[in-house]
Each structure stands twice: as C-alpha cells, then as structure tokens.
Amino acid sequence: MNAPRRFGNLTAHVVAFCRRLRARGVPVGPREAADALRALGAVDVGDRRECYLALRTVLTSRRDDLAVFDEVFEEYWNPPPPDGASGAQSAPDAEAAGDGVQPPPALAEWLDDAPPAEGDEPLPAYSPVEVLVQKDFSTFTADELHEVTRLVVAIARRVATRLSRRTRAARHSARVDLRRTIRHSLRRGGEIVDLAYRRRRIQRVQVVLLADVSGSMDLYSRFLIQFIYALQHALGRVETMVFSTSLTRITDAMSEDDLRTALDEVARQVPDWSGGTKIGASLRTFLDRYGARLLTPHTVVLVISDGWDTGDIEILEQAMAELHRRAGRVIWLNPLLGSPGYEPICQGMRAALPYVDVFASAHNLESLRRLEKHLAARRR
Amino acid sequence: MHPEIVRIQSMLEDQGYVADQSLATSVYLAIQLRKPLLIEGAAGVGKTEVAKVMARALDTDLIRLQCYEGLDATTSLYEWNYQRQLLHIRLQEHSDLPVEIREREIFSEPFLLKRPLLAAITHERAPVLLIDEVDRADEEWEAFLLEVLSDWQVTIPEIGTIRAKHIPYVVLTSNRTRELGDALRRRCLYLWIDYPAFDKELAIVRRKVPAINDRLAEQIAAFMQFVRKTKLEKTPGIAETLDWSLALMALHHDHLDEAAVAETLGVLFKQRDDAERVRTQWLDHLLASVAALDREPRPWTQEMIDRVAGQGVGLPRR
Numbered sequence: 001m002n003a004p005r006r007f008g009n010l011t012a013h014v015v016a017f018c019r020r021l022r023a024r025g026v027p028v029g030p031r032e033a034a035d036a037l038r039a040l041g042a043v044d045v046g047d048r049r050e051c052y053l054a055l056r057t058v059l060t061s062r063r064d065d066l067a068v069f070d071e072v073f074e075e076y077w078n079p080p081p082p083d084g085a086s087g088a089q090s091a092p093d094a095e096a097a098g099d100g101v102q103p104p105p106a107l108a109e110w111l112d113d114a115p116p117a118e119g120d121e122p123l124p125a126y127s128p129v130e131v132l133v134q135k136d137f138s139t140f141t142a143d144e145l146h147e148v149t150r151l152v153v154a155i156a157r158r159v160a161t162r163l164s165r166r167t168r169a170a171r172h173s174a175r176v177d178l179r180r181t182i183r184h185s186l187r188r189g190g191e192i193v194d195l196a197y198r199r200r201r202i203q204r205v206q207v208v209l210l211a212d213v214s215g216s217m218d219l220y221s222r223f224l225i226q227f228i229y230a231l232q233h234a235l236g237r238v239e240t241m242v243f244s245t246s247l248t249r250i251t252d253a254m255s256e257d258d259l260r261t262a263l264d265e266v267a268r269q270v271p272d273w274s275g276g277t278k279i280g281a282s283l284r285t286f287l288d289r290y291g292a293r294l295l296t297p298h299t300v301v302l303v304i305s306d307g308w309d310t311g312d313i314e315i316l317e318q319a320m321a322e323l324h325r326r327a328g329r330v331i332w333l334n335p336l337l338g339s340p341g342y343e344p345i346c347q348g349m350r351a352a353l354p355y356v357d358v359f360a361s362a363h364n365l366e367s368l369r370r371l372e373k374h375l376a377a378r379r380r
Numbered sequence: 381m382h383p384e385i386v387r388i389q390s391m392l393e394d395q396g397y398v399a400d401q402s403l404a405t406s407v408y409l410a411i412q413l414r415k416p417l418l419i420e421g422a423a424g425v426g427k428t429e430v431a432k433v434m435a436r437a438l439d440t441d442l443i444r445l446q447c448y449e450g451l452d453a454t455t456s457l458y459e460w461n462y463q464r465q466l467l468h469i470r471l472q473e474h475s476d477l478p479v480e481i482r483e484r485e486i487f488s489e490p491f492l493l494k495r496p497l498l499a500a501i502t503h504e505r506a507p508v509l510l511i512d513e514v515d516r517a518d519e520e521w522e523a524f525l526l527e528v529l530s531d532w533q534v535t536i537p538e539i540g541t542i543r544a545k546h547i548p549y550v551v552l553t554s555n556r557t558r559e560l561g562d563a564l565r566r567r568c569l570y571l572w573i574d575y576p577a578f579d580k581e582l583a584i585v586r587r588k589v590p591a592i593n594d595r596l597a598e599q600i601a602a603f604m605q606f607v608r609k610t611k612l613e614k615t616p617g618i619a620e621t622l623d624w625s626l627a628l629m630a631l632h633h634d635h636l637d638e639a640a641v642a643e644t645l646g647v648l649f650k651q652r653d654d655a656e657r658v659r660t661q662w663l664d665h666l667l668a669s670v671a672a673l674d675r676e677p678r679p680w681t682q683e684m685i686d687r688v689a690g691q692g693v694g695l696p697r698r
Binding site: 027029031032035038039042043044047049050053054056057058060061062063065066178179182183185186291292295296297325326354 | 381382385401402405406408409412413415418420449460462465466469479482483486519556557558559562565566568569570571572611
C-alpha cells in the first residue's frame, strides 16, 4: 500500500486537509485536527486505507459529511500527478502553498485564523422565469376581512387550547418527590405526613407552518394566511415560512399586532408571490437552514400546498422523507382535497404522500376546524 | 493493517460479529484515543451489537443505558434508596442524634442507588458504557450527558463530587429520529453503519445460522439486497434476515420460491403495509431477480447483484 504521497510534513498536511474539509462545510476545528494527528499516530501511516478510515472516523460527525469527506480526501491525498513529476513529494497545491510548514503548537491558532473560503457558499439562485409579484392584500373588503378574521381567530384559539390540553394530558401527572418527602419526614421520625411533589416541565409543541403561496394556491392563500396569522398569535410557538420558488421566513413579520400591517410586511418580504412552485427545493432550504433548530419529535410540521411542483420530484421526495424522519408529525393540508372527486394524482403530491401523517383539506373554515384533532406531536 | 486493528477484527469475529476494516478501525481508535464512539445507521444494522462485542473483546463489563423520551438526570445518574432510608429512620426513631447528623447518614453512599452513568464512572475497571438510542432522549438530557462525558465527574449535593476512577469506553447509538446536537457529535468519533453488502450479509447468515445450506443462504442474502432497493416503510435489517433464515429452515425450505416467501413474509416485514405491498406488487420481480442471478456463475458478487437489479427485471426503483 502506498503511503499518502504528501509525506513532507504530516502535521501541515493534516491541517491543510482539515481546512479544506471545513471550507466544504464539514465542522472541523482545532480539536478535530489534533485528534486526527493522534489518530494517525495510532495507525499505520504507510497504509492508505487505514489512514483514510482513521481520518474519516475522527473528522466526520454525521452521515452527510461522508460523501464530502471522500471527495476531499481523494482530491487532497490522491490528486492527479502533475506532468512529468514522479509524485513522490508533490508540493502542496495552491491553497496550501501559502501556509508553509506549521509547527503543531500553532495548530489551533492557525485553524482558527483561517479565513473562510470565498465563493464556496452557495448563493440562493433565482430562476429567470420567476414571477416577482407583490401581493396586494387590499383586495379584501373591510367587511370580509373582519368577518373571516373573527372566525379564523376563533378556530385558531380552539386549535391552540386543544393542543396545549393534549400535551398536558399526554405527560405524566405530578410525581412525588421522594427526596424531599423523606427529608421532611426525618423530622417526624419517619412518619410521612406531607408528600412533596415535583412536576415535570411541560415540553410544548413546536409548530412549523410551511405555506405555499405560488400561483396555483392564489385562491386560497389570502384566506389561509389569516389562519396562519391567527394561529401564530394564539399558539405562541409557531414558526411560519412561505414558499413558491424559494423560501421566506415570515414569523417576525406575522407577529405584528395588526393583521393588515403584518400582511403588508409579508407582502414586502416575499419576493416571489404567486410564482411557480419548487416545493422540494423550498423544503430542502428549510431543512438545511432551520431544521437543526426547529425539528424535534415535538415538532408538528404543517405543510399547506396543493402539491403542484414545477421542480425536481426526486428532491421533493427526499426532502419529505427527511422531514418525516425528523419531525414528530407531518400534516399536509391540501385545499384541493375539498373539491369533489379530487385525487392526489399530480406528481408532487404523489411523491410527498408516503411521508405525510395526516392528509387533510383546508379549503374552508370547516376543514380548518377539523384540524385540531390532528395536532398532537407524536406519531405513535 | 495495524496489528491491533487486526486483533480487534479477529476478536470481534470470535464473538460472532462479522466486522469490516472500517468498523474495526473505529473501535480501535475509540479505545486508543479514549473518545466516545457515535454509531449511526438504520435500525437493525447491528449498532448495539458493537458495544456488546466490544465489552466481551476487552473482557470488561457492559453497562447499558437505554434512552427514552423523558429520561432525566435522576434515572440515568443516581437515585436515593428511599425504602432503605425510611427503614433506617424508623430504626433510629429513638436515637438522640440531632437531625442534621441523621440526615447526613441517610444521604450517604450506602443509600445511593447507582444508575448507569454513575455506575460506569465508579466501576472497578473501565467498562463499556453503551448509551443506546441517544436520539430518543430530550435535548436537555443530551446537554447533561455532554457535561458528564467532558468532565467524567458528577456532583451529588449531599455527598460531593465523585470523580471517575477509570474513564469508560463509551459507545453511543442513534437511529436518527432526532438530529443530535453538534456539540455532542463533535465530542465523538463517528461511524456510519450501512446495511451490509452481499458478501457481508452472506457471511453473517452462514455464521449465525450454521446449519443452513449454501444455496438458500446465497439466495437469502441476494434477496435482501434486492428488497433493500425497493421503497418500504421499514427496510428489514440483519436481525430480520436471520429470523427469516431460521423461519425458512424451520419450514424445510431449501431454496426460495413463491410459496416459501409468501409463507414467511411476516417474519421479514414487520409492518403490515410493507408485507402487503411486497406480496402484491414486488414479489414476482424480486424472485425474478433472484432467478436471473441464479443463472450467473458463482460466487456471486455485489457487482452482479447491482447489475441484475439495474437491468430492471422490472424492479420498482427506490
């Protein structure tokens, strides 16, 4: 077996390698770099596969890192030989060249000071066909708005109370705190007179709303947005995002006290109202950007969409699978489900369905009212 | 290969675990660097098994902590033995000792019930501490665990700080029902265990079900490869493969055919929908794939299997 060809200064190379991993998004810091060196000290550095396995064990920490690691490893330790060079002591490449040889004590500092690689960060891209329309909510007549809002708020309240009652009932009731009970009883020679209680902190349900505001949803979205507004206000822990071709977080905008101000703010923030739909890509953005913070077994994810996806269906399916795995419950509200004879035959909806715990309609107030019974966090 | 890694690999194999180099290297490094090893992978790929085998190979005890939602510091660290305390208080009922002294007495080590974490750090020799399905525990507990794993000491208000006598070998497993925090991940070495490749699964079947005939073993291992390429609620793991092998043998089947598979589907698929879907939609395709493979020269290779699967004997794609 060949040793890694860059043998000159192992430390410098490991550090440069770690930096490359980090530039590609693998969380590798000084501690990992130091561990990598220790690990290489423990294995046979003459054995390429062994080095590979050792570095992989130490430097990755999640499954998604593995593919990136393999790529970077291949690039770094096994680059195509330069013309004419025998390859035995190939010089570090452009990126590593400026770093020189680093003594181990400088390792931590050096890694910390490494500037982030420029241009590696993927920037959200907008497709040229995207329709940039700002939504004008003023099309509601004052009366309509008032009436619908009143109803929607009432429903959202009920959904919210039901939700918190359920969570509480699902928890253990207060438990006896034996430790304190015994301490108290000590003073009475072991007679237990009062029981001391302790209460488990109630873990509240986190609700994430992902609402489709693309063109095909136009009819419903102005109505649903009010429901979302009301729900967010009644429930507290709600994060709200809207999407069509890209994803926008509107939680803060929606928390405005006045519905109209909130809607204006939302309309201002969302760039692609009534555009096409890339559900998969939008869900992916959600998972990557907010997933770690928002998705737990206590999370209820509510997707509101008709499932018409103009993007890649495979991306949608993968994103749904991940959503299903990481969230406590995935509810899909489809306004079309209310129409008689509707079958979820569009590709997007079909791909998403296997990963949906509850598939329900949301085309009128009655359907929203029925929502409350689905809003418990746990799947089983 | 490093002689130690070879030794670990053969130790694992002696214990009945078919270990590839990647697994053996991770176990070796976890021992050498004394860092916790986080093992992730789908259910049924043998994550928990690694810890058990590691304990046997190191000839030390295994202390297991099964995580669940609501697991808290008390149940994972220590609890007071209340019955014993009460009894003690009753026996001392007429003693003249002041309350403070009696209190100190009953909150002392003899009345302490050690739960897995405390047991692990106070063990006579470094044990293997298995923290199973850590993803099921709450985030708060994860933060608490992180503290124990970094300091190797715990503080009990009534007694004081207990420091680890020996730092245990720690194995954490996760089915990824919840994403673990970065801080915890980065404290650990990482190993991803995939479903086994054909060769490995065949070796496992032969080792664990020695009485099985070669043809059936090969067909089973190949069938599993094809099954895992289809989309299921719950993809069967190694445990299911072994159960299925035993079931087929118990029913005196020496090769796979429609009757044999239909009869035993419930062993392989624990979800009713899956069993149903396989029976009605995919069984023909799966068996056709195995039959196509049967026409290939032996020994079968992963490459052949992937080719047969790819040729689309009509197998629905994942």
